[in-house]
Amino acid sequence: MERSDVRSLYLLAAFLICAYALPFLIGLSYGTVRADERWLGYLATVVLSGILQGGVYAMFAVGLTLIFGVMRIINAAHGEMVMMGAYLTWVCFFWLGLDPLLSLVLTLPIAFLFGLAVQKLLLDAVVGQPELTALLVTFGLGLTMIYVAELIFTTDFRTIPYAPGTVQLSPTIAVGQNKVISFGMAVAISAGVYLFLKLSRLGKAIRATALNAEVAMVCGINVRRIYLITSGLGVALAVAGGALVSIQFGFNPETGVVYTLQAFAIIILGGRGHYVGALIGGLMLAVLESLVSLMVPNGTAMVELAAYGLMIFVLLIRPGGLMGVKEA
Amino acid sequence: MDGCSFVVPRGTISGLIGPNGSGKTTTFNLLTGLLEPDGGQVIYNGENLAGLKPYQIFRRGITRTFQVTRIFREMTVLENMLSVTGLDVPERVARERAEELIAFVNLGHLRSEYGGRLSYGQQKLLEFVRALMTDPDLILLDEPAAGVNRTLLGHLLDHMHRLQEQGKTIVIVEHDMNVIMNHCERIFVMDYGVKIAEGPPAEIQRDERVVEAYFGRRRA
C-alpha cells in the first residue's frame, strides 16, 4: 500500500477506537456507567447481544456490498428487501405453519427470482448511468414495496414467536435463544456464500466482474449474466437477513428504511464490494450500537446517529473503508 | 519517475519521447499539478511550482492537452471555450477571443454542437484551442498527432510554429518520430522513469541508448 493509504488506515483505526470509547466517556459523565459486577454483567450481555446482532446486520450488508461492488449500483431498496424477507417468513409461519428457518428453503429461491426480475426489468438499463438514476429507480422500487406491503399487511407491527427461551451463560449474562439461533444461521449462510465466492467458478467470475467489468468481459465472462446472478444473490441474502430479523424483532412495512442506511454504513466501513469487510463492518456497527444504547442517554435515538456518524467519518477519513484501498 | 532533471529553454519547441510506460505523461502530470512529487522542484519563471494545485499552475501560464481528449462532452464547443478561467476579462471580450480561436480551426459552424458529437479530430482541435484561451506561455501537448490525419496535423504543427514565433515555449510528448524529428529543436528521451538522453534531433537519432530503449539490446 502507498504511504497515504497506510496513513489513512491508521487514522481510521484511531477514529474507531475513539468511537468505541465515546459511549463509555459519555456514560461516565452522565452517570449511566457503574463499576459493580451487576453492571458489568449488563455490559457483557449487551456486547454479546451486539455481536450476535452483528451477524444479522452482516447478512443485510453482504447482499448490498455484492450489488454495489459488482454493479456500482446503490440499492436504496435494500432495506425493503429485508422487510420483504421478514414478511415472507411471517407468511410461511402463520399461513403455512413452517418453521422460520425451514421456510428459507422456500423464501430464498423466491428472493433470488425477484432479484433476477428487478435486475432484468429495471437495473440492467441503469448500470452504466450516473448513480442518481439507480438511486431513484431503487428508491421508487422501495417506496412501491412499502406501500404494497401496507396494502396487504397494514402498518401493524408483526412478530414471530420463536425460541423464546434465554441462554444463561453466567449469573449475570443472558441472551435470547432466538438471537443465538439467528447468529448461528447467519454464520452458516455467510460462510456458505463465502466459500461459493472463493472456490466456485461462478463465484470467481463474480469477483472478477467486481474488480473490473470490462476486463472480465474480454476474458469471456458473460457480464450481463453475472449481473443477474449477483442481483439474485444480493436479494436472497437480504431476504435471509429479513428472516433472521423476523424471529428477533417486531417489524412493519417501514422498518426497512433504517436497515438500508445501516447497511450502507456497514459496507462503507467494511469497504465497497468486500465480502469479509461487510461481515466485519456488521459486527462492529452492531457492537457500537449496543454500547451507545446502554450508556448514552436517549440511547435509542442516538443509535441512529451512531450509524450515520460512523458512516460520514469513515467517508471522510478513508472512503475505501477498512478493507478497500484508500479512495475506493 | 526517479531523479529526472530537465531544463527547457524558453521559446523553443522540445520533444519528450520514450517507449510506452517510460513516464512521459507522468512527467506532464507532475508539471501541471495533477500529481504531487515526493521530492524535487519545478522551477518556472523563478518560482517553484511543486505542490501547487492544477488551477494555480494554470493561472501562472502553463497549459496542457491530454492523451485522450478531455473536452466537455455535454457542453457546446463555445461553452467548452468559455469555461476556461483566469481570464478576468468581460464576457464579451472572452467570447470574441473564443470565436476567434474556434474560427481558426474551422470549427465555427459547430459552435453550438455538443463536444461529444464532434469527430475525434475535431475534438483534438477543440482541446488544442481551448488550451490557448488564456494566451499561455508554456504549452504542453500530450500526443497531439495521435489519431489525426495528415492535413489536420499539418495545420496543428503550423499553428505550433506560429506560437513559437510569438515567444511561446512548447513541449510535445509524441510517438510519431516524423513530428518529433522534424519539428523539435531539442529532444529529451526517457525510459523507466529516468532521462537517458538529451540533445538535438540529429544526435538523438544516432544515440545508442535511445535505440536500445526502443528496440532492445542488439544481440551481438
Next chain:
Amino acid sequence: MTPREHLRNLALLGAAGIVLALTPYTLSVYLRTFAMFTMMYVVLALSWNIISGFTGYTSFGHVAFYGIGAYACAILVTDYRWHWLPTLGAGAVLAAVVAIGIGYPVLRLKGPYFAIAMLGAAEGTRVVATVWDSLTHGGLGISLPSGENSIPTYYAMLALMLVTIAVCYVVGHSRFGIRLNAIREDEVAAEALGINATLYKLAAFTLSAVFPAAAGGIQAYKVLYIDPPAVFFVQITIAMALMSMLGGKGTIIGPIVGAVMLYTAQELTWVNFPTAHLIAYGLFIVLVARFMPRGLVGLAIDRGWVRKGMIH
C-alpha cells in the same frame, strides 16, 4: 442568448409574477395552498439543480436545509418573539453556514459516496433535532402562535420563487454556470483549465442551500406546527430530485416544468385515488428514472425544439 432573448425571458417572468400576484384573492383556500406548494417545489427543484444538475454532485440530503430553515423560523418566532420575515433571513444564513461546514469535507467525495453522505447528514440532522430538545422541543415539535397566514405566506413564497428563478437564470447563463458544468463533466480537466473546483463546488452548494431554507421557514409559518419527521422528510429530497430529473437536470426551465407537472400530477392522483396514489408515485419514480433520465427538456433538445447549451 442575445440581450433581446434575455429581455423576453425577463418579461415572461414578470408577467407570470404579476398573474400569480393577482390571483390569491380570487382563489379558494385549497387552490391557494396548491399554488403555494407548487411554487415551493419550484424553488426546491431549482435549488437542488444548482448542486446536482449543474455541478453534478447529486445531493440526497437537501431536505436538511429545508428543515433548518423551518426550525429557525419556528424557534425564533415562538421562543424569541421575532417577526417571521427576518427569521427567513436567519434561516438562510444558518443554512449557508451549515452548508459550508458540511460541504467542505463532504464535497471531496465522489458520486455515490457524496449522495450517501448527504443522506446520512440529513437523517443525522433529523436525529439531532429530535434529541436536542432544549432547543428544538424534540419530538414534541413546535407550535407557532396562530394567525391568518395564508395570504402573507403566499406572497412570500411567490417572491422567493421569483428570486430563485432569477438567480438560477443568471447563474445558468454566466461563466460561473459554465464552470460548474465543466466540473460536472470532468473535474480533473476543469482544474487543469484553471477552475478552483473546491471553491466553485462550495459556492454552488451554499447557494443551493439558502433558498430551501427560506422555503422551509415560510412553510413553517404557514402550517404553524412542525416536528422532526414532518420537516426532515426524505420524500422532499426525492421530490426535488425527481422533479429536476423529470424536467431536465442541468437546465433552468427543466426543474420548473418538472416541479409544476409532478406536483400537479401528485395532487390529482391523491385526490382521485387515495390509496393507489402512493404506489403509483413509487412506480412513477421508477419509470421516469428508468426511461427518461434526461427529462423532458432533454427530449426537447434531442428533437431540436430547444437549442443546445446555455450560452449562444
